[in-house]
Amino acid sequence: MxxxxxxxxxxxxxxxxxxxxxxxxxxxxxxxxxxxxxxxxxxxxxxxxxxxxxxxxxxxxxxxxxxxxxxxxxxxxxxxxxxxxxxxxxxxxxxxxxxxxxxxxxxxxxxxxxxxxxxxxxxxxxxxxxxxxxxxxxxxxxxxxxxxxxxxxxxxxxxxxxxxxxxxxxxxxxxxAGFHNASREESMGLCFVGERRRFNDFLGEYVTPRPGPILEIETNVRLGQHNGLWTYTVGQGAKLPGLTQKLFVAGKDHRKNVVYVALPESVVCHPAMFTSKITSNNFSWIWRDAPPSSAFSHRGFRASAQVRHRMSPVPVTVRQRWSGNSVQITFDEPHKGVAEGQIAVLYDGDHCLGCGAIDETTRGVAGFRDSD
Structure with missing residues (x-):
């Protein structure tokens, strides 16, 4: 309880x-x-x-x-x-x-x-x-x-x-039943942050700052500086000091330590905002010893996936390597706002099959790929 x-x-x-x-x-x-x-x-x-x-x-x-x-x-x-x-x-x-x-x-x-x-x-x-x-x-x-x-x-x-x-x-x-908590609001966010603390302030006590540039993705114009890639998530809004216009995080380059942002009008259709394929290197099936057999075939296993709790499941094709737990998930249509580290959960209809952290994403811009 x-x-x-x-x-x-x-x-x-x-x-x-x-x-x-x-x-x-x-x-x-x-x-x-x-x-x-x-x-x-x-x-x-x-x-x-x-x-x-x-x-x-x-x-x-x-x-x-x-x-x-x-x-x-x-x-x-x-x-x-x-x-x-x-x-x-x-x-x-x-x-x-x-x-x-x-x-x-x-x-x-x-x-x-x-x-x-x-x-x-x-x-x-x-x-x-x-x-x-x-x-x-x-x-x-x-x-x-x-x-x-x-x-x-x-x-x-x-x-x-x-x-x-x-x-x-x-x-x-x-x-x-007369429970005193009948109208209690649902707890939101991570249990260790608490209700009155800003997430980035809390996390800053544990994660070493690593400043880097924030660039506009179309022009590479520098718009600001971040204190670490962890302070921004792909798909989220980004309000930068000195700018009145709201921007959106379009991607992150881990090797260059760069956060890319896009203007609102670009977000709707900018290829960098969309992911066509993701890889989880340590996918965990609930039935550990019995993944869907068709996942090992060339055609793959048809399923639906969620990469966030608050989203409708989307159709995907799942392929797993014969050795190890690496799973590749291909979206039928490129999906918006997918970030490394998020959890990809697979379903067969209403049946939840398991999950894995996203290690790699293949995005829709030539030469731009999020990876470690």
Whole structure:
């Protein structure tokens, strides 16, 4: 339980059934590493909310400190990715490495299931009964993108009580139950940044600055200076000091340490904004030993992909090398705003197959390619 309305309602739904429940709250970030004190830390408020809900449901709860595991298995790899100038998604890896990894390892060996408030479904393959991660009924809240790094072992013990419930219904259930957090706003952003801190200010405490030029992509005219490639993401707006016109990040050259920007009128159709092909060198299928067999063929495997949580899936062709876990994903139509480090998630219909960090992109401008 996180203290939010989703996991609170998930607990209530299970409490109404024949389950012997214990609530677990994960503490993933230790503010003392930064400030030397926990005063005003967000996790304390969340833990208090968990205890209040559990008191109402009459179920025991306990906190498990996984801040060290989170630091080593999620935060430090993310820092290395940012340092390279790429754009990681720690929330995806947190579910696979921590929630359905380190947390499971820390639980008593006789537990049967780990339930969460994620909007996702679990089914089983009709022939071999292996677990399958499926999209939730509420497509606007579907969280399979964030769960895509889960292992088959973790998925096997997962329960998703909100699989067939709309977010509006979740809040109605919470209000009817008298939960104090029924109207609580959803947490946004990374858990370790907090609500009152600017992301770049926070990250600047961990990533070494590496200043470089910001160039207009058509003319190569220098428009400003960046403090590190990690401070800009392909596709995002870029407001530069001294310029009244809003620009957009069109690309980054890692070798030259250059950020390229484009004018708004160029963004719509500029080839540099579009990616035709991506490569993930360490793609992780949920069924590790059973990737789609056609992915190894010349024609490849037809699937749909998401490179961001808030996007509609797009059709792709997937090819994997026979040796290693390198996967090449080709878009049917070039896709806009793809950045190295982002997570590419593959689907077969509603079935989530797995994910991988984007290591290379092939863009639509001759001679311009993002790579390490």
């Amino acid at each position: 996180s203290g939010g309305v989703d996991s609170s309602v998930a607990a209530k739904l299970l409490a109404e059934k024949d389950y012997d429940l214990t609530a677990v709250f994960m503490r993933n970030w230790d503010a003392r590493d930064e400030s030397g004190t926990d005063a005003g830390c967000e996790w304390e408020k969340d833990w208090e909310d968990v205890q209040r809900v559990c008191g109402k449901l009459d179920i025991p709860c306990r906190m498990i400190d996984l801040s060290r595991e989170y630091w080593l298995r999620v935060f430090e790899p993310a820092i290395r990715t940012w340092q390279k100038g790429n754009t990681p998604n720690p929330d995806v890896w947190c579910n696979g490495e921590i929630k359905f990894g380190a947390l499971i390892d820390s639980l008593p060996k006789d537990f049967d299931f780990l339930a969460t408030g994620h909007y996702a479904r679990k089914t089983h393959h009709p022939q071999d009964h292996r677990p399958q991660l499926m999209r939730a009924r509420d497509r606007s809240k579907d969280q399979t993108y964030y769960l895509s790094s889960i292992s088959e072992t973790g998925l096997d013990v997962a329960l998703f009580p909100l699989a067939d419930i709309l977010k509006t219904e979740v809040r109605e259930i919470a209000r009817a």
